[in-house]
Amino acid sequence: MNRDRLKKLAADERFIAGIYNYCDRWCERCPQTLHCLNFSLLEKEFSDRETQDIRNEAFWKKLSEILRATLELLGETGKKWGIELETLNSLGATESRRANDEAVENHVICRAAKSYSEIVEDWFRGRERPFFETAAVANEGVDLEEAFEVIRWYQYFIAAKVTRALGRKMEEEEEERCDEFANDSDGSAKIALIAIDRSIGAWAVILRYRHLHVGRVLEIISFLDRLRQAVEATFPRARSFIRPGFDSIDLNILVSGIES
């Protein structure tokens, strides 16, 4: 692409500035490809984008309905995974980048998020193919395939975003940028939380195939739910972070904030 074409594309008003900063990089499933400059730069194919965006939005809505229902049903399944997420380490200020990295690596939610990646790997090991075959016989393969896809997409993404959020939080604390406004760390934490939510929804889909011996799915959901709560506790403002293009501003909250 030549420079003029690039400049013209960047000036196109249909693109939302910074939309790709807090997304999950899953362009195939993104409901905002039409408004993403990054996508347009990477993709040559522009046809049928609108239909794809609508379809993707419907897909995520469906998954979030499953998540809601699952969280309502989620009972106590025991704290079997060896990490007490409730006992969060405090984010002590550290002097060097290296010390920060070490503190991030050792932070309980970071370790838990990494454990989750391994738990997923463990669960899928030797299971994916036979499970698919059996499910296909059961004639219910599509939902299952999508659920697998979602879990696999976020398997490492969650840990990566949690790590980034913690790292940024430490930097912001050092820079004393802990003001009343949401920070970059909250944006990373928010996309990690969304990935956790969606993964819980996807595991809940697998749970429907209980008769196919799905193993420890309920425990995995419980683990993820506790990770979710721990991330929310560490980043209390993450859920209200507004991601350009994906979240809308609640005008009522804004007005009441201005009035108070």
Ligand code: SF4
């Ligand atoms: S905003 Fe959507 S299209 Fe753009 S990079 Fe992120 S996932 Fe891909």
